[in-house]
Amino acid sequence: ATTTASDFIRERIQADQQAGLHDGRVQTRFPPEPNGYLHIGHSKSIQLNFGLAEEFGGACNLRFDDTNPEAEDPEYVDAIQDDIAWLGFEPARVVYASDYFEQLYAWAEELVTKGLAYVDDQDAETISEQRGGFGQPGVESPYRDRSPEENLDLLRRMRAGEFDDGTKVLRARIDMQHNVMSMRDPVLYRIRRIEHHRTGNDWVIYPTYDWAHGQSDAIEGVTHSLCTLEFTDHRPLYDWCLEHLELPHGKPEQTEFARLALTHTVMSKRILRRLVEEGTVDGWDDARMPTLRGMRTRGYPAEAIREFVDHIGVAKTNSVHDIELLEFFVRRHHNTHALRRMGVLEPLKVVITNWPEGHVEHLEAINNPEDEAAGTRAVPFSGELWIEQDDFMLDPPKKYYRLTPGREVRLRGGYFITATEAITDDDGKVVEVRCTYDPETKGGQAPDGRKVKSTIHWVSAQHAVDATVHLYERLFTDPHPGKGDSDPMESLDPESRRTVTAKVEPAIADTPAGEVIQFERLGYFAADPSQPTTFHRTVGLRDEWSN
Numbered sequence: 001a002t003t004t005a006s007d008f009i010r011e012r013i014q015a016d017q018q019a020g021l022h023d024g025r026v027q028t029r030f031p032p033e034p035n036g037y038l039h040i041g042h043s044k045s046i047q048l049n050f051g052l053a054e055e056f057g058g059a060c061n062l063r064f065d066d067t068n069p070e071a072e073d074p075e076y077v078d079a080i081q082d083d084i085a086w087l088g089f090e091p092a093r094v095v096y097a098s099d100y101f102e103q104l105y106a107w108a109e110e111l112v113t114k115g116l117a118y119v120d121d122q123d124a125e126t127i128s129e130q131r132g133g134f135g136q137p138g139v140e141s142p143y144r145d146r147s148p149e150e151n152l153d154l155l156r157r158m159r160a161g162e163f164d165d166g167t168k169v170l171r172a173r174i175d176m177q178h179n180v181m182s183m184r185d186p187v188l189y190r191i192r193r194i195e196h197h198r199t200g201n202d203w204v205i206y207p208t209y210d211w212a213h214g215q216s217d218a219i220e221g222v223t224h225s226l227c228t229l230e231f232t233d234h235r236p237l238y239d240w241c242l243e244h245l246e247l248p249h250g251k252p253e254q255t256e257f258a259r260l261a262l263t264h265t266v267m268s269k270r271i272l273r274r275l276v277e278e279g280t281v282d283g284w285d286d287a288r289m290p291t292l293r294g295m296r297t298r299g300y301p302a303e304a305i306r307e308f309v310d311h312i313g314v315a316k317t318n319s320v321h322d323i324e325l326l327e328f329f330v331r332r333h334h335n336t337h338a339l340r341r342m343g344v345l346e347p348l349k350v351v352i353t354n355w356p357e358g359h360v361e362h363l364e365a366i367n368n369p370e371d372e373a374a375g376t377r378a379v380p381f382s383g384e385l386w387i388e389q390d391d392f393m394l395d396p397p398k399k400y401y402r403l404t405p406g407r408e409v410r411l412r413g414g415y416f417i418t419a420t421e422a423i424t425d426d427d428g429k430v431v432e433v434r435c436t437y438d439p440e441t442k443g444g445q446a447p448d449g450r451k452v453k454s455t456i457h458w459v460s461a462q463h464a465v466d467a468t469v470h471l472y473e474r475l476f477t478d479p480h481p482g483k484g485d486s487d488p489m490e491s492l493d494p495e496s497r498r499t500v501t502a503k504v505e506p507a508i509a510d511t512p513a514g515e516v517i518q519f520e521r522l523g524y525f526a527a528d529p530s531q532p533t534t535f536h537r538t539v540g541l542r543d544e545w546s547n
């Protein structure tokens, strides 16, 4: 487990406890809408809510905020639970805002009876225009002064399905001149004939976020309701609703924190859904997606994601973090845990002309220099090998120390070889390199102590296994896709995925699904969860994070 530094939310909870608020209890909730898959931004909210419950001996519910049936689906309900478990958290209870529809409705009648809510016959556009803006007056609806009796009758008929979609709404009756916009008679119920994934066609009216959220918190006995900064303006409304109702527990309090944002990354579910629906990516679990699914495919361990999120902490102002910092945590994890293997992404044939015909040796290689317990393996070596195309150059520039005619290099864990001849095709492209080897250098040391300037990786051609390897660039080239009014899709890299057939050592074929290995000199690669001998490049070996 990682240690979590204190922050303004933890300080506030401690202060509440000292003041004896909420009977000293701490209860939180994670409230996703089941309209998409969780992304790394959600992880911040998950870690905060579940983490606080754990630290303060309280409980954290997973609550599906399913008040908006259009885009919601049981597929997402299942995936969200699965992803939370993968991250390593277990909800005290799994609950649904839709379980509270009856209670929420009863409370709406309570407001109407108290003269605190009214039915408005105006359309959404008119209501929105009348709201005005900061420093601009609001305009009261002509329906604002209906009597409680008339409003109660209309609300009941709204529920009974007597009116068409969009022809009436229920609004709180607060103050059309309030300087917080959310307090200018917000909409509490809309008429929508859409089948709900849990309540079917029981309801034709659905509560808004503002009406459902605080009351759901109150029903469950949540003490600290944490949400992102854009809800700051909704806090007066959150409090107003709760103050006017008979509540089963004490009043929950809302506190806001900054959203997690990353460079080169889009986290809006609307945009993520577009990427999936337009076929830009293969699905929500595509390795380029910032979803927890995508990161899992990509080989990001849950531990590394949690460490990263804990590291950046909880703040009161929004900021954008470098994606390279997340990659740093991923790389650090794999450096300790990943087995080392050899694979060649862009193969070039090497023929060792003085190797005994048909002879095969098995060289012992260390599986993980960071972990002795990982042991060793036998890597087959023979007279025909694959090396990386860019590890040989016919006419190298200065400071190129790898293979070139007349130059001796070390084959990792194998022998020294010297290039004697390059065979080119009609276009002058090198298709084969002939070499000699020094039998005295087995294991990579020369008895006469002579040095070579570089060590390259290789795979025995007759033993090589073909592997499909997906190489990734950033999905969005712009560090801040969608900045200002721009369309984030404009900075999509059409070549964010390149797929090659690599030649890999036999041990790689045995990598369990989902496991991450290091291809020596190339980076970390995750075995696809379902496709055999298919790998996704998780991250390169070099730390690119600075500052």
Ligand code: ATP
Pocket (backbone or CB within 6 Å): 030, 031, 032, 033, 034, 040, 041, 042, 044, 045, 065, 226, 227, 228, 258, 259, 260, 261, 267, 268, 269, 270
């Ligand atoms: P979207 O606006 O893309 O639909 P959302 O914020 O509505 O995203 P939900 O699934 O409704 O997503 O959110 C569930 C919880 O996760 C909310 O409490 C929300 O504040 C939190 N959350 C979502 N995105 C982030 C983020 N980037 N950083 C921190 N918390 C987030």
Ligand code: MG
Pocket (backbone or CB within 6 Å): 033
């Ligand atoms: Mg949402």
Ligand code: MG
Pocket (backbone or CB within 6 Å): none
């Ligand atoms: Mg939202």
